[in-house]
Amino acid sequence: MATTTFTVAEQKAQDRRTRRKEAKRNVWAYVFVAPFFFLYSIFGLFPLVYGVWLSFHQWDGISPMKWVGFLNYIKLFTVDDVWWQAIYNTVWLFVGATIPQLLIALILAFIINSGYIRFKDFFRAAYFMPFVASAVAVGILFSSLFGLQYGMFNFFLSFFGIDKIDWLGSALWLKPSIVLVTVWQWTGYSMIIFLAGLQSINPELYEAARVDGADTNDVFWKITMPLMRPVILFQVVTSIIGAMQNFDIPVMLAGGTQSSAPGGTDHAGLTAMMQLYWSAFKYNTGSKSGFGYASAMSFILFFMIVTFSYLYNRANGRNLTED
């Protein structure tokens, strides 16, 4: 049997052996995590960096690239009205959809979490169903529901004496229609996230507040809301990221993929991502088109995402210190 007493030298040798073993093992760890970094550098990082480079060029994708400096950005900022309309539409759809979506989701999550509601699992599953459906299929489905003469929505509204609404055909109603479908599809997802946030709040906090004589109002505004802030922040930031890339539902409702003038009547449903897509891949022959021009659009969108996230973060932080 080996002796249990080590000399200092033996102890050091032992440590070295353990360290060597761990270092040898760690080689495997690098192998295990390597695929992500390999794939991300080729398909994630490189495209982003290359996109910046592209945005300073004029390029139709075939003939040689031509350096044009800031020309693409200057054009976008000064003469391209359709692009700014697309940006306006994108922000409109973001604000119009995100506020009701998060508000409804928050209310539903509070009710379901409140303790005495039965059939919680049923309600949760029901709200969540729209999220799993393909946006393309959902677009087809709602196009039919939105029908002018025979659509289900107008039929339903007729009971309340409301005249037929041209949901998808008029510039006025196209954006609200897209918002409606977006809210329908995403509220359940937000609700699940909020619910998980509410359930992660330690019940002892409520207990303690109760003992200190806090009423429901106090509990809601002084415990629940502050603790929910990070979850709400997460929701808003992911909504910003998602909304700036809004594509599937507007394409299906506003203009088919084959359309030469996308975005419906007066481009009312044209999002920035749609315009970017068409500029790069459909209008390849036009003078104002090409990969370079569309890459410049990408980076305007990118900076908008960063700016909005930062502004929201800041506004949120300030509220926190004022309370």
Added chain:
Amino acid sequence: MATTTMTRNRRGRDRFAGPVVMGFLYVFLTIFALASAFPFYYMLVTATYRTVDILRIPPPIWFGSALMQNYNQLLEQGSLPYFWTSVYNSVAIASVHTVAVLFFCSLAGYGFAKFRFPGRDGMFTFLLATLMVPGALGLIPSFIVMRALHWIETWYPLIVPGMANAFGIFWMRQYIESAIPNEMMDAARIDGAKEFRIFWAIILPVIAPALGALAILTFMGKWNEFQFPLLILKDQMTYTLPVALSTLRSLRGTEIGVQILGSSIAIVPILTVFVSASRQFMSGLTAGAVK
């Protein structure tokens, strides 16, 4: 309010005790549940009618008899003769992608959770940061990369780039860190097991629940993906289901019932999986949103 006297339940939470308020809450919840579910019901109903019977007042609210007629037309619709080919393509792409994601993400998640290698924390922070980078903004350069690799018109662009993705790795790491005691690996090492073998034979079986949730989410995301396949796939024989559906819709004069039947085939399988595994589904989604 008189009807809302506060009481406390077992768990120390508040509730509005008044039956009027409780009734109101249930009505409120039910209205939203109906609003969520109604379009799906409408979808199943409309798939069984011809356009002339859909476009009438009142619109049909109960099942019709034209399902087979719509189905036959779906198979021979205009310039899109191969509807089931697109379904097959979608199933194949989503399945292969999902299997690859499960392998690479659990492998990397294990690496991050159970090894203390130099640079680990920095690498993991980088990985989390990539979650906040909006990927679609690299659309054009990604297309150029795919073209340079001669991957246009193939399935590789849809399968390969996301195989080891940040969300999947994050999700697997969280699970492995809490579910696997270090003694498990140490015991295997003493028995002389190689590192990859430990992962394959010991770790993988234990993390099956987390793999299940990730599998469902990944499959759903790939099955529904639209923008990138639309860009990459130009040959109709390689179309995925969403691309085929959008083409079907843009063909002039396609019967509404036929379009909606096609949409049902995109929605119903994934909805069935969701209903039967909704718990795993939701647990996977909330990862990252709530610590």
